[in-house]
Amino acid sequence: xxxxxxxxxxxxxxxxxxxxxxxxxxxxxxxxxxxxxxxxxxxxxxxxxxxxxxxxxxxxxxxxxxxxxxxxxxxxxxxxxxxxxxxxxxxxxxxxxxxxxxxxxxxxxxxxxxxxxxxxxxxxxxxxxxxxxxxxxxxxxxxxxxxxxxxxxxxxxxxxxxxxxxxxxxxxxxxx
Amino acid sequence: xxxxxxxxxxxxxxxxxxxxxxxxxxxxxxxxxxxxxxxxxxxxxxxxxxxxxxxxxxxxxxxxxxxxxxxxxxxxxxxxxxxxxxxxxxxxxxxxxxxxxxxxxxxxxxxxxxxxxxxxxxxxxxxxxxxxxxxxxxxxxxxxxxxxxxxxxxxxxxxxxxxxxxxxxxxxxxxxxxxxxxxxxxxxxxxxxxxxxxxxxxxxxxxxxxxxxxxxxxxxxxxxxxxxxxxxxxxxxxxxxxxxxxxxxxxxxxxxxxxxxxxxxxxxxxxxxxxxxxxxxxxxxxxxxxxxxxxxxxxxxxxxxxxxxxxxxxxxxxxxxxxxxxxxxxxxxxxxxxxxxxxxxxxxxxxxxxxxxxxxxxxxxxxxxxxxxxxxxxxxxxxxxxxxxxxxxxxxxxx
Numbered sequence: 001x002x003x004x005x006x007x008x009x010x011x012x013x014x015x016x017x018x019x020x021x022x023x024x025x026x027x028x029x030x031x032x033x034x035x036x037x038x039x040x041x042x043x044x045x046x047x048x049x050x051x052x053x054x055x056x057x058x059x060x061x062x063x064x065x066x067x068x069x070x071x072x073x074x075x076x077x078x079x080x081x082x083x084x085x086x087x088x089x090x091x092x093x094x095x096x097x098x099x100x101x102x103x104x105x106x107x108x109x110x111x112x113x114x115x116x117x118x119x120x121x122x123x124x125x126x127x128x129x130x131x132x133x134x135x136x137x138x139x140x141x142x143x144x145x146x147x148x149x150x151x152x153x154x155x156x157x158x159x160x161x162x163x164x165x166x167x168x169x170x171x172x173x174x175x176x
Numbered sequence: 177x178x179x180x181x182x183x184x185x186x187x188x189x190x191x192x193x194x195x196x197x198x199x200x201x202x203x204x205x206x207x208x209x210x211x212x213x214x215x216x217x218x219x220x221x222x223x224x225x226x227x228x229x230x231x232x233x234x235x236x237x238x239x240x241x242x243x244x245x246x247x248x249x250x251x252x253x254x255x256x257x258x259x260x261x262x263x264x265x266x267x268x269x270x271x272x273x274x275x276x277x278x279x280x281x282x283x284x285x286x287x288x289x290x291x292x293x294x295x296x297x298x299x300x301x302x303x304x305x306x307x308x309x310x311x312x313x314x315x316x317x318x319x320x321x322x323x324x325x326x327x328x329x330x331x332x333x334x335x336x337x338x339x340x341x342x343x344x345x346x347x348x349x350x351x352x353x354x355x356x357x358x359x360x361x362x363x364x365x366x367x368x369x370x371x372x373x374x375x376x377x378x379x380x381x382x383x384x385x386x387x388x389x390x391x392x393x394x395x396x397x398x399x400x401x402x403x404x405x406x407x408x409x410x411x412x413x414x415x416x417x418x419x420x421x422x423x424x425x426x427x428x429x430x431x432x433x434x435x436x437x438x439x440x441x442x443x444x445x446x447x448x449x450x451x452x453x454x455x456x457x458x459x460x461x462x463x464x465x466x467x468x469x470x471x472x473x474x475x476x477x478x479x480x481x482x483x484x485x486x487x488x489x490x491x492x493x494x495x496x497x498x499x500x501x502x503x504x505x506x507x508x509x510x511x512x513x514x515x516x517x518x519x520x521x522x523x524x525x526x527x528x529x530x531x532x533x534x535x536x537x538x539x540x541x542x543x544x545x546x547x548x549x550x551x552x553x554x555x556x557x558x559x560x561x562x563x564x565x566x567x568x569x570x571x572x573x574x575x
Contacts, residue, residue, distance in 0.1 A: 153519035
């Protein structure tokens, strides 16, 4: 039995309203989504989770992943949502971007999140970031900018121009 | 009757897709982007439901079901929400009744399509019946008498407003019952019965009666926690909402939301282990902390407030887990409090990540606790390990 990724059902703003007021596509936790028009991809409340934003600048095709855990292989729940894990999420996102017209050779990455929020949860944030760097490197995708680590939650907006706006809990905003 | 937790996961996924269809229908009707934020299933006994619905007014539609599922399904909006819904519609209030009927019909249709596909059998729906109902009258016939109902609740997020709706179905209707007990859903979760953490074939089936017991246990825990706050602060404290829900864990952060929150988190050890988070919105946190301190702190959420919130978290958590441990007959301990102050969803996401290594869905007990005098309210998220909770509930039913 297969289930379509939940992002398909959530991205209601894609149903043909045109690029001018393309709106936003919200990417939930353990989710990923691709935008081919002028939509802004957003994901909020990144704590230890990591956001990986990929863009092919020549086609404008972009994708955003909000992954929770580093390795799909570390699980015993079965992989129901590829976006839950950094490794399976990046792999799926690259495939979806390619299907939407992006060339994997031209992709560049921006990475945000992976904060160390709690002592209770043994550094899951930094491990997420390390896994993202590793998987992107293996796929030959350069990481051009990053806003990772520390103990601060973040919200990101992936704009149509391929830039990633990262807003921290204290309101401080950076454009990567 | 035993409810298979994995099968419940599959049911929840169907509900989520139905909610997606409803959101799509509303998007088309209103021209406002709507997306599904959270879909959860909860189990509630007749008694709890009667109490929960007291004083509430609902509007919605009900349909009769035949074929793959038998019985009645109800989709309801809280009457308080209806203005928000109508304000999104081009015809405004005059469109009310027909719009609600249309939205309800489309949503229930989508919801049931998913179930029909899953069951491999057609489900026939009678034409939708619009209703306005007081209290528990919204529920399908017989809900209050039997074991209770399954509630599938979804929250839709629009840019300008939040909309909630609920779908209710009775577990006693034959096929639905087979579905939740796992008879017709052997492949509910790929990989569910493999891997290192598997402790037996039957570990995900819970007697339905003990789920209801656990739901009332949630209430006991919240009441204990509230009593402890009252003792510590001298403020009248009450529990607004307290319930047990079954949700995709990945949806929990969205439920907490992006507003800044402060509070404490704890790791639980014992049976069940898991996590507990007590989160206040920033102003609420500052107010309750100030009420506990002898003098106004220099910083609203500085070191002194942090100590006060940790102390408060300690007594609340003790109250919660004592209630559980007593009923379950197990021993549960908690770690020292860890103070958090950040975007709400970011504070809880590491806990969700840890728990998600072993499970995709979880039982979440949420409780809203309110103190009088000092305007403050907190939400408690209890996140027990699914397998350990199942074991504890199972033992409970045998004793």
